Amino acid sequence: xxxVTQELSLSSKQLRSMVxxxxxxxxxxxxxxxxxxxxxxxxxxxxxxEWNSQNNExxxxxxxxxxFCRCRGFSAGKxxxxxxxxxxxxxxxxxxxKKFLFDKVYPSSTSQEEIFEGALPIITxxxxxxxxxxxxxxxxxSGKTYTMTGTKDKPGVNIRSIRELLHVCKGKENxxxxxxxxxxxxxxxxxxxxxxxxxxxxxxxxxxGRSISVPGxxxxxxxxxxxxxxxxxxxxxxxxIGSTNTESSRxxxxxxxxxxxxxxxxxxxxxxxLTLCDLAGPKHFSKTEATGQSRVxxxxxxxxxxxxxxxxxxxxxxxxxVPFRNSKLTxxxxxxxxxxxKCLVLVNVNPDGKHMVETLSTLQFGSALRQIALGKxxxxxxxxxxxxxxxx
Ligand code: ADP
Ligand code: MG
Numbered sequence: 001x002x003x004v005t006q007e008l009s010l011s012s013k014q015l016r017s018m019v020x021x022x023x024x025x026x027x028x029x030x031x032x033x034x035x036x037x038x039x040x041x042x043x044x045x046x047x048x049x050e051w052n053s054q055n056n057e058x059x060x061x062x063x064x065x066x067x068f069c070r071c072r073g074f075s076a077g078k079x080x081x082x083x084x085x086x087x088x089x090x091x092x093x094x095x096x097x098k099k100f101l102f103d104k105v106y107p108s109s110t111s112q113e114e115i116f117e118g119a120l121p122i123i124t125x126x127x128x129x130x131x132x133x134x135x136x137x138x139x140x141x142s143g144k145t146y147t148m149t150g151t152k153d154k155p156g157v158n159i160r161s162i163r164e165l166l167h168v169c170k171g172k173e174n175x176x177x178x179x180x181x182x183x184x185x186x187x188x189x190x191x192x193x194x195x196x197x198x199x200x201x202x203x204x205x206x207x208x209g210r211s212i213s214v215p216g217x218x219x220x221x222x223x224x225x226x227x228x229x230x231x232x233x234x235x236x237x238x239x240x241i242g243s244t245n246t247e248s249s250r251x252x253x254x255x256x257x258x259x260x261x262x263x264x265x266x267x268x269x270x271x272x273x274l275t276l277c278d279l280a281g282p283k284h285f286s287k288t289e290a291t292g293q294s295r296v297x298x299x300x301x302x303x304x305x306x307x308x309x310x311x312x313x314x315x316x317x318x319x320x321x322v323p324f325r326n327s328k329l330t331x332x333x334x335x336x337x338x339x340x341x342k343c344l345v346l347v348n349v350n351p352d353g354k355h356m357v358e359t360l361s362t363l364q365f366g367s368a369l370r371q372i373a374l375g376k377x378x379x380x381x382x383x384x385x386x387x388x389x390x391x392x
Contacts, residue, residue: 072143079351083107126272133275133336138348139358140249140281148278187251199238304329
């Protein structure tokens with residue numbers, strides 16, 4: 001009996017040690033697999049970036065505003081939206097059906113990662129010295145803030161872009177980069193610096209020729225993931241209306257990433273910017289029955305969105321005068337919407353049939369933006385210093 005017990009105890013020990021070994025092996029394999037996936041992802045992004053820089057050299061005949069349409073996640077009831085193909089969105093109404101065309105249509109099942117991958121060529125072109133911007137447009141509750149900011153577990157375009165740019169900067173040989181971010185909120189047609197220690201002080205726009213600046217705006221250098229999180233925490237504290245609250249649609253939010261690059265071998269430099277804008281949704285008075293302060297807010301939002309529509313419409317018709325100065329929003333976006341910039345508009349729509357009127361109006365606006373030409377895109381690169389220059 002004693003012998004049997006001893007044997008059992010021994011084999012149980014062996015078994016435990018085998019299981020432990022097997023678990024350790026499994027963990028090791030999982031770590032290796034995760035590393036390989038990360039490596040593949042990085043290589044894929046490199047490829048995209050290379051493709052992008054080659055592609056940038058081609059004349060952009062298609063116009064430099066691209067428009068993607070994202071259908072919000074939806075679980076309650078039947079969706080009125082149907083992504084019929086990669087570029088076609090069908091809207092089913094009572095006995096009617098309308099079709100809208102976009103550069104890309106993303107169905108409700110689309111993940112944050114997929115949206116980001118779609119926007120990646122635009123995002124990384126700021127590394128090559130381009131001025132680019134991404135605007136999230138759509139009615140309140142359609143998923144703009146989810147797309148741009150996202151949640152802690154499912155971060156949106158903003159955080160992913162900063163991470164990506166940091167990653168790309170580290171991976172480029174012979175290049176030193178300096179990445180800075182700034183964050184502005186436009187509330188009641190007034191600018192507030194969300195990275196400032198005095199976030200309630202309004203700021204003004206200064207224009208000199210074609211360049212626009214905001215004197216006093218804080219620019220924070222980011223080098224690590226921790227710097228990003230610290231900056232985002234500060235933004236959350238400083239916002240007029242909490243970013244996690246759907247009421248955040250009462251202000252426009254502009255995150256600007258400035259990337260200065262220097263080629264240590266040749267001395268050449270580049271300067272690119274990426275502006276990521278989460279627009280407030282248009283307000284409908286009959287729906288909100290807004291009074292007092294919220295009516296003032298709603299009027300300011302509608303006025304700035306009308307200005308944005310007028311700017312796009314002037315660009316579309318190649319008008320001599322584009323009314324950028326009609327609102328703070330369009331004035332700030334001027335460098336991103338003129339001449340040599342590239343722009344991606346992310347149109348967000350709610351698949352709930354209850355919002356059909358607003359959805360149709362958003363889709364009409366968004367699909368009409370396709371193929372607008374801003375001008376010929378240009379890289380902001382200073383030539384390599386030659387020997388003569390260096391002597392001065
Ligand atoms: P908006 O900024 O356009 O007013 P939000 O981004 O705040 O809209 O979205 C409204 C709600 O819907 C939020 O609770 C958000 O988390 C959720 N939501 C939006 N888009 C998605 C999505 N694609 N998948 C899952 N939830 C989403
Ligand atoms: Mg929002």
